[in-house]
Each structure stands twice: as C-alpha cells, then as structure tokens.
Amino acid sequence: MIREAIDGENPDRLYTVTGGRSRADENAFDLVTLIVSESDPTPGMQSEHTAILRMCRSPVAVVEVAAELKLPVSVVKILLCDLLDTGRIAARHPSASVGRTPLPPPEILKQVLVGLKNL
Amino acid sequence: MDSRTSEVAGQAPPRSRTPLANTVNDALKIVIVGGFGVGKTTMVRAVSEIRPLSTEETMTGAGIGIDDTGGVREKSTTTVAFDFGRISLNEQKVLYLFGAPGQQRFWFLWDRLFAGTLGAVVLVDTRRVADSWYAIDRLEHHGMPFIVARNNFDEPEHTLPQLREALSLSDDVPLVDCDARHRASSKSVLIALVNHLYALSTAQESSP
Ligand SMILES: Nc1nc2c(ncn2[C@@H]2O[C@H](COP(=O)(O)OP(=O)(O)OP(=O)(O)O)[C@@H](O)[C@H]2O)c(=O)[nH]1
Ligand SMILES: [Mg+2]
Numbered sequence: 203m204i205r206e207a208i209d210g211e212n213p214d215r216l217y218t219v220t221g222g223r224s225r226a227d228e229n230a231f232d233l234v235t236l237i238v239s240e241s242d243p244t245p246g247m248q249s250e251h252t253a254i255l256r257m258c259r260s261p262v263a264v265v266e267v268a269a270e271l272k273l274p275v276s277v278v279k280i281l282l283c284d285l286l287d288t289g290r291i292a293a294r295h296p297s298a299s300v301g302r303t304p305l306p307p308p309e310i311l312k313q314v315l316v317g318l319k320n321l
Numbered sequence: 322m323d324s325r326t327s328e329v330a331g332q333a334p335p336r337s338r339t340p341l342a343n344t345v346n347d348a349l350k351i352v353i354v355g356g357f358g359v360g361k362t363t364m365v366r367a368v369s370e371i372r373p374l375s376t377e378e379t380m381t382g383a384g385i386g387i388d389d390t391g392g393v394r395e396k397s398t399t400t401v402a403f404d405f406g407r408i409s410l411n412e413q414k415v416l417y418l419f420g421a422p423g424q425q426r427f428w429f430l431w432d433r434l435f436a437g438t439l440g441a442v443v444l445v446d447t448r449r450v451a452d453s454w455y456a457i458d459r460l461e462h463h464g465m466p467f468i469v470a471r472n473n474f475d476e477p478e479h480t481l482p483q484l485r486e487a488l489s490l491s492d493d494v495p496l497v498d499c500d501a502r503h504r505a506s507s508k509s510v511l512i513a514l515v516n517h518l519y520a521l522s523t524a525q526e527s528s529p
Contacts (some may be wrong), residue, residue, distance in 0.1 A: 233434055234348035234417050236341070260340035263348055263417060265405055269374035274379060275434075294346045298437040305466065305522040306349075306439065313441070313513050314349065317410025321368060321508050 231279050232288070236294040237263040250281050251290075258291060339370055343515050351514065352419045352435055354361060354453030354460075355444035357491055359503035360472040361420035362404055364444065367507040369406025369418060369519040377402040378430055399426045403434075410428035417512075431463060440518050442510055444501065450487050468495040470510045515525045 244307060245250035250271060251300050268278040283292040298306055305311075334367060353361045365373045377471045379400045401422070408416045419435070421427060422445075441460055445453045453469070469475065471484060479487070481496050497513050500506045 213404055232348075232437060233419075234350055236345065236348055238343075238413075261345050261452065263415075264343070265376055265417065266374065266407075269376040269405075274377055275378050276380075276492055294348075296348050296350075296437055298349060298439065304526055305518055308519055308522045308526065311370065311439075311515055311519040311522055313414060313514065314416065316386075316406065317416065317440075318508060318515060319510050321408060 210282050230281055231293065232296050232303055233265045233275065234296050237267060237282060238262075238292045238294065239290065240292050240308045241290045248281075251285060254281060254285060256289060261294060323382075341407075341409065342412060343411070343413050343414055347414050348436040349410075349414060349416045350419060351416060351511065352421055352436060352438050352441045353444055354421050354423045354441055354454075354456045355472075356423055356446065358450060359444045359446045359449075360454070361444055363423075364442075364472075364501040364507045364510070365404060365406040365418050365420045367501060367504045368408060370409060371407050373374055373404045373406045373420070375402060375404040378434060380430055380433070399429050400431060401427050401430050401434075423453065423459075425455070428459050431459070435465075438465065439513065440514050441465055443467055443469045444486070445469055445471050445488070447471055447479060447484065448474065450484070453488065457490070466518055466521055468497065468510070468514045470497050470499045470513075472499055472501045 237254070237258045239255045240257040241255065243255045247255075250273075253271060254267060257267060261269060262270075264282065265275060267282070268275045271278060273281075282291065282293075286293060297310075332430055338416050353364055355361050362373055369527055377400055381400055403421045405417055405419045408418065410416050412458060419436075421423065443453050443460065457467075457469070471481070477498070481498065483494050484490075485492075488496075495517050497510060499510045
C-alpha cells in the first residue's frame with residue numbers, strides 16, 4: 203500500500219533528495235500547477251531532477267509528479283523550486299488558486315460543463 | 322502487490338500514460354470526500370482518463386492536533402493520503418478529481434491542498450450516514466460549495482427527502498443518487514455539481 207510505502211520511506215532518502223531543506227515556498231506551487239520542462243536533463247544532475255525534466259516534456263501537474271516519484275507533495279515542491287529557480291522548468295499556475303477565491307465566472311463553469319458532457 | 326507502486330490497488334489493467342496536450346495551461350480541481358469505503362476511488366476511476374494515482378501530504382508543526390488521549394502534542398505530524406484522476410476538458414483546461422478521506426485530520430490540510438477547488442461532492446453510504454456529517458459541517462465552515470451524492474450499494478431503504486432530513490441538509494444543496502461504479506452515473510454527479518456552481522456563480526454576478 204502506498205501509505206506504507208511512503209511512511210516507511212527511509213528518512214535518509216528524503217534528506218538526500220531535498221538537501222536537508224524542509225520547506226519550499228508554500229505558495230510557489232499549487233497541487234495542480236502544471237510543470238513543463240524548459241531544458242533537457244544534464245549529466246550528473248540529481249536523479250529526481252532528471253526524472254522531473256523527462257516526465258514534464260508535456261505538462262504534468264505537481265500532484266502527478268509526486269505520485270510518479272513516490273514522494274510526498276511537500277518534498278516534490280522543494281525539488282520543483284530548485285528547477286524553477288534555475289529556469290529549467292516553467293510553471294503554469296491554475297487560474298483559481300489565489301487564496302480563497304469566490305466562484306469562477308459562469309463562462310469558465312460553462313466550459314467545464316461542456317467538457318464533462320463530452321466525456 | 323508491489324509495495325512501491327503508487328497505483329491504487331484493485332485496478333483494471335493500467336492504461337498507458339496519456340500525456341496532456343502542450344496547449345493545456347489551466348488546471349481545475351474538484352474534491353470527492355466521504356467516509357471509508359464509500360466509493361471515492363471508484364468514482365474517480367469511473368470518470369478519469371488516467372488510472373487513479375495516489376499520493377500523500379504531510380504537515381509537521383505544533384498544535385496541529387490533539388492526540389488520542391486528549392493531550393496536545395509538542396510536535397505532531399499529520400499525514401493524509403489521497404488519490405486523484407484527471408479529465409481533459411478542452412485544449413486549455415484540465416480537471417483534476419481528488420478522492421479525499423473525510424476524517425478529522427484531513428481538514429487540517431484542506432486549505433493547503435484544496436484552496437481554489439471549484440466545489441466538492443460528498444459521497445454518502447446510506448448504511449453509514451453519520452460518516453458524512455463531519456464532512457458536510459467542514460465544507461460549510463470552509464465556504465466550499467458542494468452537493469451530496471448517495472452511492473447506492475443496495476436498494477436504498479429511504480427516499481432522498483428522508484436522507485436530506487437525516488443529514489439536516491438545506492434545500493439549496495443538491496442531493497442525487499448514483500452508482501459510483503458506472504461512468505455515466507459518476508459523470509452525471511459531476512455535472513450536477515458544476516450545474517450547481519454555475520447557478521451560484523450566475524447569482525453572484527447578478528448581485529454584486
Ligand atoms: N455495490 C456497490 N459497490 C460499490 C459501489 N461503489 C463502490 N463499491 C465498492 O465498494 C468498495 C469500496 O470502494 P472504494 O472506491 O475503494 O471506496 P473509497 O471511498 O475509495 O475507500 P477508502 O479509500 O478505503 O476510504 C469497492 O470494493 C467498490 O468496488 C457501488 O455503487 N455499489
Ligand atoms: Mg479510496
């Protein structure tokens with residue numbers, strides 16, 4: 203089970219992965235911020251960074267990156283911060299993520315409805 | 322089962338990983354919340370274009386929770402596992418559906434995980450109605466619009482109005498029946514939610 207997989211994660215691995223940092227800028231990424239690679243991995247790069255750059259050749263949400271890497275979301279955000287800071291990825295933020303927003307305008311919801319009906 | 326996999330157990334054979342189109346630039350969220358075994362993952366799977374994936378978030382800090390004995394811990398860690406699926410809506414927009422447990426510790430992470438969520442579906446198993454009281458209460462507290470869907474495992478013993486009564490649900494919250502195993506049924510639950518949001522949003526625009 204996934205819970206056991208992550209709970210039983212060797213703490214050393216999480217430490218290594220994040221270089222010992224425990225927090226990313228909380229607000230830098232939403233769960234569904236879409237990540238797109240801006241460059242290819244380079245030799246000698248940290249393996250998680252390499253994996254992210256490969257995975258995100260087309261847009262991938264933060265939460266999907268976390269699931270694929272089998273790491274907690276907060277750890278993935280730290281990794282993504284590194285890549286964003288060095289310009290290796292671009293982040294497409296959700297239009298609805300700013301604070302506790304009111305409802306999206308009807309036009310947006312209409313698009314969601316049409317999309318669902320086409321399912 | 323491979324203990325390292327992050328796929329949700331008990332799946333149909335995995336579909337190949339479907340990448341999003343490069344034009345997609347905006348992701349939306351809907352959360353399906355409910356008690357244990359109520360059918361959250363089943364509903365996500367029924368409508369998702371990818372097999373449901375699972376991940377988790379942890380939060381460490383003082384004062385998050387009160388432990389089982391009622392004492393406040395100096396430093397506690399809250400871990401919440403949740404699963405999700407995805408529906409491409411059009412060339413720009415994609416919808417992520419999250420299946421989230423309604424238990425108490427989950428709500429500590431609500432704002433962190435689900436700020437900006439369009440709305441929620443509360444899944445109710447009529448054999449365990451009380452499991453959903455807490456979720457309904459918290460959603461109201463967070464000002465999150467929601468609908469309630471009854472997942473019918475057996476022939477329902479009560480009418481929907483009776484269930485509404487049992488949940489003390491106000492008349493303006495839609496209440497629908499569903500079978501989470503079926504795509505068409507789960508799809509109609511999502512449509513009911515978005516119709517509800519549309520009505521709320523239209524009302525909001527016309528009375529600023
Ligand atoms: N008969 C019937 N069975 C259902 C229905 N929905 C779900 N199930 C079954 O109920 C069981 C639990 O469903 P899940 O989707 O795993 O429930 P869940 O809410 O994700 O459960 P947890 O994540 O463990 O809290 C599964 O064996 C489903 O196949 C339904 O509408 N009718
Ligand atoms: Mg589940």
